[in-house]
Amino acid sequence: MIFRKEKIEGKFIKIAQEHEVVMQYIDKLKNISKQPAEKKMAQLHELWPAFQSDMKHHYKIEERFLFPAALLTMPSIELIDMMLTLQKEHGYSERDMARMKALLDSQTVDTASVSQLLGTMIQDLEEHARIEMEQLFPQMDKNKKCRELIRGILLES
Numbered sequence: 001m002i003f004r005k006e007k008i009e010g011k012f013i014k015i016a017q018e019h020e021v022v023m024q025y026i027d028k029l030k031n032i033s034k035q036p037a038e039k040k041m042a043q044l045h046e047l048w049p050a051f052q053s054d055m056k057h058h059y060k061i062e063e064r065f066l067f068p069a070a071l072l073t074m075p076s077i078e079l080i081d082m083m084l085t086l087q088k089e090h091g092y093s094e095r096d097m098a099r100m101k102a103l104l105d106s107q108t109v110d111t112a113s114v115s116q117l118l119g120t121m122i123q124d125l126e127e128h129a130r131i132e133m134e135q136l137f138p139q140m141d142k143n144k145k146c147r148e149l150i151r152g153i154l155l156e157s
C-alpha cells in the first residue's frame with residue numbers, strides 16, 4: 001500500500017521509508033552474520049543502539065496507525081488473528097533485541113550465543129516482514145477506506 005512509492009504522497013513517504021529501513025537492517029544483519037567473530041562483535045556493537053531504537057519506532061507506527069486502520073476498515077477474524085500474531089512478534093523481537101544488547105554489553109565474550117541469537121533474529125524478522133508485505137499491506141492497499149483512514153490519521157498527527 002503506502003509502500004508503493006509512485007503512489008505515495010506527503011506524509012505517506014515517512015512510512016514507506018520506514019519499511020525500507022527494516023529491509024536495509026535485515027541486509028546489514030545478514031552481512032554481519034557472515035563476518036568472523038571479532039568483526040561481528042564490533043559491527044553489532046556499533047549497529048545495535050540505532051537498530052534497537054529504529055525498530056521500536058517502526059513497531060510503534062505499525063501498532064499505533066497501520067494495524068488499527070486495517071482492523072477498523074476490514075474487520076475479520078483472520079485479520080484480528082494476524083494482527084495479534086504480528087503484535088506478539090514485535091514483543092518477541094524487542095525481547096531478543098534486549099537479550100542481544102545484554103550479550104554485547106557483557107564482560108564475558110560469548111560469540112556462540114551472539115551468533116545463534118543473530119541467526120534466529122534474522123529469520124524471525126524476515127518472516128515477519130514477509131507476512132506484512134505480502135499478506136497484510138496488499139489487502140490494505142486494495143481498500144479505499146483503509147487508505148483514506150491512514151491518510152487522515154497521518155495528516156492529523
Ligand SMILES: [Fe+2]
Binds near residue numbers: 059062086090128132
Ligand atoms: Fe511489524
Ligand SMILES: [Fe+2]
Binds near residue numbers: 062
Ligand atoms: Fe513492519
